[in-house]
Amino acid sequence: MSLFxxxxxxxxxxxxxxxxxxxxxxxxxxxxxxxxxxxxxxIDHVDIDRVAAEGLVAAKPAAVLNAAKSISxxxxxxxxxxxxxxxxxxxxxxxxxxxxxxxxxxxxxDGGEVATNGRLVSEGTPQDAASIDAALEEAxxxxxxxxxxxxxxxMEYLEKERNLLFDGIGVPQVRTRIAGRHAxxxxxxxxxxxxxxxxxxxxxxxRPVLVGVDGGxxxxxxxxxxxxxxxGDMDSVSDTALRSGAEIVVHAYRDxxxxxxxxVKELGLDGVVFPAVGTSEDVAMLLVDDMGADVIVAVGTxxxxxxxxxxxxAGMASTFLTRLRVGSKLIDAKGVSRLYRHRISNWQIAWLxxxxxxxxxxxxxxxxxxxVFLGLxxxxxxxxxxxxxxxxxxx
Numbered sequence: 001m002s003l004f005x006x007x008x009x010x011x012x013x014x015x016x017x018x019x020x021x022x023x024x025x026x027x028x029x030x031x032x033x034x035x036x037x038x039x040x041x042x043i044d045h046v047d048i049d050r051v052a053a054e055g056l057v058a059a060k061p062a063a064v065l066n067a068a069k070s071i072s073x074x075x076x077x078x079x080x081x082x083x084x085x086x087x088x089x090x091x092x093x094x095x096x097x098x099x100x101x102x103x104x105x106x107x108x109x110d111g112g113e114v115a116t117n118g119r120l121v122s123e124g125t126p127q128d129a130a131s132i133d134a135a136l137e138e139a140x141x142x143x144x145x146x147x148x149x150x151x152x153x154x155m156e157y158l159e160k161e162r163n164l165l166f167d168g169i170g171v172p173q174v175r176t177r178i179a180g181r182h183a184x185x186x187x188x189x190x191x192x193x194x195x196x197x198x199x200x201x202x203x204x205x206x207r208p209v210l211v212g213v214d215g216g217x218x219x220x221x222x223x224x225x226x227x228x229x230x231x232g233d234m235d236s237v238s239d240t241a242l243r244s245g246a247e248i249v250v251h252a253y254r255d256x257x258x259x260x261x262x263x264v265k266e267l268g269l270d271g272v273v274f275p276a277v278g279t280s281e282d283v284a285m286l287l288v289d290d291m292g293a294d295v296i297v298a299v300g301t302x303x304x305x306x307x308x309x310x311x312x313x314a315g316m317a318s319t320f321l322t323r324l325r326v327g328s329k330l331i332d333a334k335g336v337s338r339l340y341r342h343r344i345s346n347w348q349i350a351w352l353x354x355x356x357x358x359x360x361x362x363x364x365x366x367x368x369x370x371x372v373f374l375g376l377x378x379x380x381x382x383x384x385x386x387x388x389x390x391x392x393x394x395x
Contacts, residue, residue: 018109020062022101028052035059040107047072048079051189063089067098071135080132094124171290172272176228176247179292182208186216187281192300195333196223213281217241232280234260251280278318289326299333
């Protein structure tokens with residue numbers, strides 16, 4: 001029997017009614033850090049992007065309730081499909097009332113209806129694979145408008161940051177030695193865990209400068225690597241990472257305001273301020289490029305058109321122009337892991353040959369036949385030495 005006034009279509013992924021403790025936050029990336037399996041995630045996220053969806057999937061909520069439209073039609077965003085494929089129910093377009101639910105309150109979901117304490121709070125649209133596919137097909141028709149907005153935003157960003165992009169004016173000096181080295185920039189984005197695992201041989205051989213962009217510093221620590229630099233606005237990096245001994249570069253607003261610097265100082269640490277309009281991952285790339293890095297390897301960053309659009313118009317232009325600036329230095333982590341093969345040096349080959357010869361000699365010395373054979377080799381070696389002595393000694 002329905003819990004509420006009337007029953008809508010059942011949740012396609014839920015198999016009936018769903019109940020769980022509410023976790024409420026307008027910022028999805030903040031919410032996933034405190035989500036526990038079985039919780040109900042309540043967000044206000046227009047066009048759920050891939051990174052947000054993967055974070056939600058990893059947290060294993062019982063359902064995701066979105067006050068906004070998960071697919072607005074601006075472009076075919078990837079997040080909703082990821083949630084549905086993972087079997088997580090998604091209720092869409094619930095409106096602002098759903099954000100009034102108290103954090104930790106028990107929430108009941110039946111179809112598109114959401115209630116707490118027996119009171120109906122909001123009604124939305126349950127999504128399934130068919131509805132997501134239909135919405136994405138409509139969104140693909142809006143790509144041309146987004147590209148026009150992208151072009152306009154690019155020109156606006158170029159006007160604001162021409163001195164930084166072309167002349168490096170405003171890039172701070174850092175203590176970390178970067179010139180002539182590889183730089184590995186880690187963003188906690190697309191498939192960053194898989195990429196870091198695949199890059200382990202490369203990292204051990206080349207020992208690149210390790211740059212964590214906010215939470216990317218924690219990603220490095222999780223894999224057993226200590227970051228050399230942490231770059232970002234410090235809103236999603238742990239205290240542990242900040243205290244790891246890495247040099248800290250705080251991404252500030254263009255007017256110099258740096259809210260992240262207050263957190264760094266509260267921990268008793270020092271930080272360098274880098275004012276720039278772009279995103280933190282772009283700031284990291286500009287920094288290592290200006291400091292003379294030979295190669296820049298990017299982990300978890302944005303590369304395809306849809307990934308650029310996932311950043312929103314505010315971030316697209318800086319990302320695009322930054323990649324034009326760093327040019328041929330920039331390599332995606334997936335390209336490195338596919339092309340890189342661990343190289344064996346000459347001394348390693350010599351060591352292997354020596355070890356093999358030693359093993360053969362030792363095994364031969366353990367037998368009577370081996371003793372005879374080694375004695376013959378020794379006698380022959382003495383003959384060769386005597387011959388050289390007579391040849392050069394004149395005897």
